[in-house]
Amino acid sequence: MMHKNPASLPRRTALQLAAALGAASLLGGLAPAFAQDRFPTGAVKIVVPFGPATGPDILGRTIGQKLSEKWGQPLVVENKSGASSMIGTKFVAASAPDGHTLLVTANTLILNKALKPNADYDPINDIVAVAPLAIGRLTLVAHPSLGVKSVQELIAMAKAKPGAIDYASPANGTPHHLAMELFKQGTGVDLTHIPYTSTPAAVKDVLGGQVKLMFLPIHVALPHVQAGKLVMLASGGKQRAETTPDVPSVAEASGVKDFDADIWYGMYAPAGTPPALVNRLNAEVNALLGSPELKAMFERQGLSPLTGTPQDLAKLTRDDLARWNKVVKAAGIKAD
Incomplete structure (x- = not known):
């Protein structure tokens, strides 16, 4: 059966049809919001994309436990x-964009891209920033036998003996390694890198x-300092x-004004x-990160809660990628 052009229908019928079409259009526009709710x-x-603990x-x-309790759904x-x-990151990037698959990761996300420009995922375009989560504080430590008690003393000794002082990292391209390369570039000292295969092995030596x-x-x-x-x-x-x-x-x-080697963590989709x-x-x-319970838990793990908008995390991702790109290129670092 062919439908007549609405213009040729009686006025009352045309008005009814227009109202029906308008209602359908309105419901269609509200459907995503309804599904969102x-x-x-x-x-x-x-x-x-890392191991347990x-x-x-x-x-x-x-965070997952708290969200599961709030939503009444398993997480x-x-x-x-x-x-x-990179394996876990690529898995999330290829998942359905419906909020049911999320990524919690560290700034290794962008360090990988700086170290491997041809990596088959793009931290800017393949995933979307949801929320910054925390900052993991790094600290520069020395064995007492080195005989330095301040950064100034370390710089003076390193400049007097270029390349004579060794430093450890869990592996090439890790945050620990790049932090020291950033220190070397900022202060102009020459230190020798000794890469290990794990953090415990490096710490032991x-x-x-x-x-x-x-x-x-x-x-x-x-604990070792204490x-x-x-x-x-x-x-x-x-x-x-x-x-x-x-x-x-x-x-x-x-005196290296903008030195920042801390590890940051974020959620992406x-x-x-x-x-x-x-x-x-x-x-x-963000509401969870503001709770006293989570703040106390974070402190026990050496973490500081980091709240902010999706735009804040997206900017941090872009800016840090550009910053570490420069460090990696200047040092000629190659990932293992």
């Missing part, structure tokens, strides 16, 4: 480690005095760390996730 419609997966894993599980944390976090220097997460370093086995020279961020307010920052102690859903997730995560 019903999110999540099933289990949500947080992918952590790492910073991103602790964050993902803590599963899945560790997809490998290829320096620094504690034994076989290697003299290392950047370490502050919660890892602090036991007199290591000397804490400076914190790695722009400001002093809350945990060690009497210890200067590298920027403060060295697949590109194409609706902005309204991203904003809702952001608001709910």
Whole structure:
């Protein structure tokens, strides 16, 4: 049966048809918002591209548990480690952009891209920033046998003996390695890199005095400092760390004004996730980060909550990629 042109219908029928079409159009426009209100419609997966008990894993599980309780839906944390976090990141980038698959990761996300420009994922265009989560404080430590108690003393010794002082890292291209390269470039000193295959192996040799220097997460370093086995020279961020307010920052102690080697953590979703859903997730995560319970838990892990908008995390991602690109190129660093 053919439909007549509305213009040829009786006036009352045409008005009824127009009203029906208008209602259908309105309902269509509201459908996404209605679906948004019903999110999540099933289990949500947080992918952590690192192993268990790492910073991103602790964050993902803590935040995931709270979101699951609030939503009344199961939330599963899945560790997809490998290829320096690239396997899990690519999995999320290829997932449906419906908010049911999320990524909790560290700034390794952009360090990988700086080290491997041809990496088959793009941290700017393949995923979308949801919320900054935390800052992990790094600190510069030395073995007591080196005989330095400040950054100024270290710089003076390193300039007097170029290349004679060794420093350790868990591997080429790790945050610990790049932090020291940033320090070298800012201060003009020459230090020799000794890469290991894991953080525990590197820490063991620094504690034994076989290697003299290392950047370490502050919660890892602090017990050894308190036991007199290591000397804490400076914190790695722009400001002093809350945990060690009497210890200067590298920027403060060295005069390298914008020095910042701290590790940051964030939540991302697949590109194409609706902005309204991203904003809702952001608001709910920020509310959790402001709770005294999570703040206390973060402090025990050497983390500081970092709230902000999706735009804040997107800017941090872009800016840090550009910054570390320069460091990697200047040092000629190649990833393992």
